[in-house]
Amino acid sequence: MFDLAFLLAPTFATFLLGFLFRRLRILDDADVDTLFKVIFNLALPALLLSVLPFVSLERSMLALPAASLAVIILTGGAAAISGRFLRLPDRSLGVLYSGAIIMNLGFIMPFVKSFYGDEGLARLFVFDLPNSISAYTLAYALACRSGEGGLWGAIRKVLSSPPVWALGAGITMNLLEVRPGPIEAGILQSLASLAIPLLLLSLGASARFAAVPPARVLTGIGVRMALGLGAGILLAALFRLEGIDRAIVIIAASAPAGFNTLTFASLENLDRNLAATLVTTGMLISLVLVPLLVAML
Template sequence: MDSFWSKVIPIIIIFFLGYFLKKIKLFCSNTADTLLKIVFYVTLPALTFLSGSTAELSLKFFYLPIIAIAVVLIIFSVSFPISKKFNLPKATQGTFIVGTLIMNTGFTLPFVLAAYGNQGLAIYTIFDFGNTLMIFTFAYYFAIKFGKNEHRKIPIKKFLLLPPIWGLFFGIIFNLLKFELHPTALNFMEIVGKPTIFLVILSLGIYFSPKITNLGKMLTVFSIRIGLGMSLGLLAVNLLNIEGIMRTLIVVFCGAPVGYNTLVFASLEEMDKEFAASLVSISLLLGIIYVPLLIYFL
């Protein structure tokens, strides 16, 4: 696995490069917003298409979104009553709940690609289908409920139009129908998809803000999101007798850091943005340490 660390260490360096470029005021959060839009609408769909078109499809893959959905629901059953016991302001309670529900699988993606390539990407994308569904329905519902616009409708269309999902869909269709891309088209997809790791990690470094607020509540969120999530992932793979790469990645995904959509939703719905920023930033710093270790040792 020495080759794994030779791929992961540059990722960690890129993360801190993004933070450094922000500190010297070369980049700002708006820069990261633009970079992630490029990833979301351009590079990641190309990668998901390639993963879907080249992956060895198996029925066991269809357990993945179900596991993601089940983990979110179980975590909610724990985090919601705990949030009530803290007697938090409504906006902070909303951020607390949403922070536990959203798995930052996007953060794990560069590590997954470094370790497992397109095979890991295929597993990631199918698992993330369930995760994304819960983010834009279940988690966003509670962001609305604890925010300023309680009667806003859940944006189902936004989920259905996600470019990475369509990239995966068409990739799987090509795979099932045994279509082969022309070498020119294949090279185009590979060139477009390659910047994904660099852009995602650089953006996360730019977003990073090591400021701590509500320390006790923050540690509780981390215990639920990371600790309980990882435990549920281990329980799932043991109950279903899942082995190999899929076993490792399910545990990693279920125990992923707090998702940056926590901050996005806090901003959109006027929940506690300062608490959200602290949750996302500190959990990302933890993730830089424990995610590659999990992939290495599991």
């Protein structure tokens, strides 16, 4: 247990620093947006290209995107049923949809990196492929249906997404046994090292609460995290996954609501207070849940 605490201490400390920087007004909304752009367009693609060409891609990893897709379908369906039962207004229903479907795998990335290393990260990236695509297609389409926007811009975002291109390039390089040279690998490693600390700072600075009906927040948490956790355990057993593959499916399936839940709420004039509280509450719960899962798995 001491070893686990030692490994995860930097994750907690960096997230807390981001939270404090926001409260002390060292970081504001514009600063956080800039950090996310640097992560998305530079650091995360570099991390993908520094990991995927070098790890061992096994046949069992084909089950990871299938499990991810199954979790998305299950939680999306549960969100639709829950929203109808609670008779949520459209603006809140759109947030529930996107919050249930989008897994915040960026938030659990530092935990996976600390405990499972590059082998764990590679599996997390493969699991994330359906999650990333559904975030900008299915989740955004449902948000648009409840809001005021369109869908084609979201599809263009997927097709032009640097992390998606880096994921495809990294897997292709691995299959063709093409490796970056020493200079290129050094540059990629330097840029990749920015990804996790900047991500934790940004997520910590983004944490905030607003006054919303507790039933709506609890429903969102229950569908995304509790149902996701149960689905992850079931799917890992169904696909007969073991070791790191099993751990990644269970941990990733129980991830909190993705940060794009808040982004889509802003873009489509949905319930921003619910989105902010759902995302923040989920991250705080995950600070306890993910280390527990890591210790048990």
